[in-house]
Amino acid sequence: MEAIVVIFITGLLAMFIGIMNKPNLVIITSLLGLALTLVVQNCPVHFLPEKYQLLSFGGYANSFASLAVIFTSAIIFGGYNYLKQEKSHTGDYAALLLFSLSGAFCLIGAEDFFMFFLGVEILSIPLYVLAGSKKKSELSSEAAIKYFFTGALATCLLLFGIALIYGGTNTFNFHAIKDLINAPGTNMSYVFVGMLFVMSALLFKVGAFPFHFWVADVYNGSPTVFMTYMASVVKLVGVFAFLKLFQTAFGEIHFFWSGILAVVIFVSMFIGNLSALNQRKFKRLMAFSSITNGAYALVALLNRDIASEVNLWVFMLGYGSSVIAMLTLSLTLNQEEDVETTSFKGIGYKYPFVGVVSIIALLSISGIPPLTGFFGKTMLFASAFNDYLLLVIFALINSAIGVYFYLKFIMLIMSKEPAEGVEVHITLNQYIVLGFCALAITFGWCMIFFI
């Protein structure tokens, strides 16, 4: 609970320090604040009670929250070179990211639809602003408007769904809803319809079929740093909240939503992968790959075991680190925001460090052992194997399709003839972030031995 306070205060501080036009001070403050958050979150001693009626970080929520903090720190640290470009705005950017993260905490800890809705909104609203933060770029404005309007629609759906569920059960609390489902006096038709609305809103946030249309444009238009945040932290938090909500509140009506979700996953995987096949814009490629990987992550919901949270955690660790590594790499190119995949040609051979990191990251996303991505994916698929055999088979087929374009990309990066005019300038902070990501991808899976 203190963690949310710490993040929020850090955000405020960052904003006010931003007035001084000293970007490095802003970044240092934010990173220190995030480090403090991590400590406070995992410290066994708490000043404020740990459990509230609306909010609790029990179970695996803590691990997910910590992962979100680590990802955010990596993004802010690695994106420093971009964030400082407009000195007067560095504070705003950092503050908005931190506010969004505090929303993520609300969402992760939510035990109640009240907090859940607040979390979703606090998570999203700063992102609408950040998506359009490059005011002179048309793509960025397009992204912001698209994100805002579709996001507003999702909010409506979510609210309407919550209202219907409240109508059916007379409560907002997840655990109470769980007990009230199938109890006499509960209007189940309200619950069913409301659940569908809530599900739609969450699918929108996660970027899964049939609410995936915004993903490619918004990701492509937003500045790379904020896109990284959307693809890693928002996805992580979104899927976890989805999992928590549906396993606690709607666990009893598993039969009703699991079929729908399986279809959603099935279609999302194919849409993401097939659209990415011949994609030449780097950020769009990552966007489509994030649709597919979001779908893989949703497989965790199909398994009613507690282990699915572990599986999801390992998977998101691998995926998030890979995304952060790849997008940070694209920031080090001397290209405009609109990076083509061909800009990467040969840089891996010219700069071995870049080569190693990108090979590790891409192999991990495509699920080649012994990297974290492989273990996450395999654990997710294995957990769904007994009930959803066909889905698992198609997921594996999709893995193979994915390997096709990731491998083509690797071959492009490792080519011996470098693209003309492309230079890579990696600063110390980016070295640290890239190295950290590479380590997390290579050894992150060892966490399963300590659980």
Next chain:
Amino acid sequence: MELLITTLALGLISFIVPQKNIRLFGLIASLIPAGISIAYLMAYEAGSTVQLFDPGKVYQFGLTLEMSYDAIGLIMIVLTSLSIPIILLSNYNMESSRSKLFNALVFLMQFGMLGVFVASDGILFYVFWEFTLIPIFLILYWFGKRNNKVLLKFFLYTLVGSLAMLLSLIALGSKSLSFGYADLLNVQLTTNMAYWIMGGFLLAFAIKIPLAPFHTWQAETYANSSMAGTMLLSALMLKMALFGILKWMIPLAPEGLENFKWLVIVLGVGSVVYGGIICIKQNDIKKIFAYASVSHLGLITAGLFLFNENVLKGAMIQIINHSIVSIGLFLVAEILISRMNTHNIKEMGGVAKLAPKFGFWFTLILLVSISVPFTAGFIGEFILIKELSELHLYSGLLSATTLVFGAVYMLRTFQISMHSAPKTTHFEDLKWNELAVFIILMIFSIIFGLFPSIITNFMDASVTQLLNTFNELPIVK
């Protein structure tokens, strides 16, 4: 365990060795794992299963991380560890041997393959199996002809097969407590389920070996890769698949073997004939040897599925023999290609007169590859063909064509490239390292040809044990 750690460490050390010493370092360092593996060989007690690593608990997701080997695994370990120095030696004068990256990748590759041979945990096996794909891919990509399309095809083919195997392993794991080998053995399957599981394994192994309808990646990949890449692929990597059949596929899903073996025997015998026929009309020397490999390995695979004492021993001898032959043949191919600047045997000729030493050693390797008596190939093929004939007359007859076809295409290759009208006036004879490789290979081949009992006696107890466990497995009819 020392073996795995050493190879991994060597792989990493290769990056920091100074450029001018790397070639010698690679060659000498590769003798360390070879020495360790021979020490394993000396310390091995017949019939025992040596536990390399056993944490003794089941981790999240059913991982056990067990590693162990028996005589069969040990033979594969020694084969791998001894082949690597020979491959590095034959590669000694190539440009790639001066690259840090190349040496590092070879050691990483060795690490992966040794892992495959010792893994006693389904997921661990798969991890090592897939891991080998990364270094070989990079070797092919950086030190070959850089034909992206061919490489992509190679990677995707093998990956799709592996994913099918992963599915089979997950299916087995979902029915058992953990992915440990012992637990997986005790899984009871319905016959129908066993077919699917065997099918998944078969897809992975048939692509890797490769058997006839799944072989399309192979010839092009060989033709486009450097010599070392081809040797690693053909002499060692394919053996992982044969070993996988022996240790994983058949024991884990024995319920399906009775009917499933016909499918594989048809594919295997088909490969024998198909590979042989293609070879006769082929002119690209690397492709000839690639298809010859299809033909020879088809025979081994078909034999393995009979799964009795004789074929296991015969197949093992043949596996060793094939490694010897393929290292020798691809060295021959590289010598011809690099000095004649062509892949086409029709454009070679008259080499025997210009390079008599080369001609002599080529003849010897050729004789080993067409399995004349007193070479290891003879014993292996003889046992396999005998057992296949006992199964069915036609399978025996068709598999025996390998002897005829082998003689035809190998002698044709030899005759056209070495004895036809001279196409060149200058042909450098064997360098010292090439000569050394040929001598080492021939010594091994003749030793195993004269005394195959060295191998068969060594693995006798383990084979009996494997067959005993197999026969005691719970089988639901």
